[in-house]
Amino acid sequence: MAHDHHDDDFMGSLTKNEALVYSALKSAGQPLKAYDLLDILKSKGVRAPMTIYRALEGLEGKGLVHKLDALNAYVLCNHDQPHQIQSFLVCESCSNVEEIDTGVSATPSVESNIKAVVAEKGFRMEAARLEIKGRCSRCA
Numbered sequence: 001m002a003h004d005h006h007d008d009d010f011m012g013s014l015t016k017n018e019a020l021v022y023s024a025l026k027s028a029g030q031p032l033k034a035y036d037l038l039d040i041l042k043s044k045g046v047r048a049p050m051t052i053y054r055a056l057e058g059l060e061g062k063g064l065v066h067k068l069d070a071l072n073a074y075v076l077c078n079h080d081q082p083h084q085i086q087s088f089l090v091c092e093s094c095s096n097v098e099e100i101d102t103g104v105s106a107t108p109s110v111e112s113n114i115k116a117v118v119a120e121k122g123f124r125m126e127a128a129r130l131e132i133k134g135r136c137s138r139c140a
């Protein structure tokens with residue numbers, strides 16, 4: 001579950017659609033797909049999938065939302081600092097997703113080591129994601 005640290009300070013810097021998507025993700029408290037968001041936000045006048053994708057992209061860029069490739073869904077970030085390396089526990093039984101702190105992004109030497117190796121390949125990294133799959137404590 002997301003903490004409240006990203007709240008109001010950030011809201012001012014969001015576009016109207018980003019704020020709508022952010023609030024929808026926050027009240028859902030779980031990962032949502034772009035089409036779930038479209039359903040939820042229809043009543044607010046959001047009609048085009050592109051609008052949702054653009055807002056999600058903006059929120060990702062601000063480090064407030066992460067995309068989960070495994071589920072093709074989006075969640076609110078759980079941490080105080082924007083970070084490029086993200087770690088998630090993904091339960092394959094109930095689809096519960098929890099963002100965890102593996103210490104990778106909190107350990108500057110590890111993060112910069114990864115970035116250095118990636119940069120050596122001439123690759124421009126945008127984000128790295130560790131999706132740890134298995135069963136959560138309730139499903140195990």
Ligand SMILES: [Zn+2]
Pocket residue numbers: 066076077078079083086099
């Ligand atoms: Zn995060």
Ligand SMILES: [Zn+2]
Pocket residue numbers: 091092093094095096135136137138139140
């Ligand atoms: Zn589970």
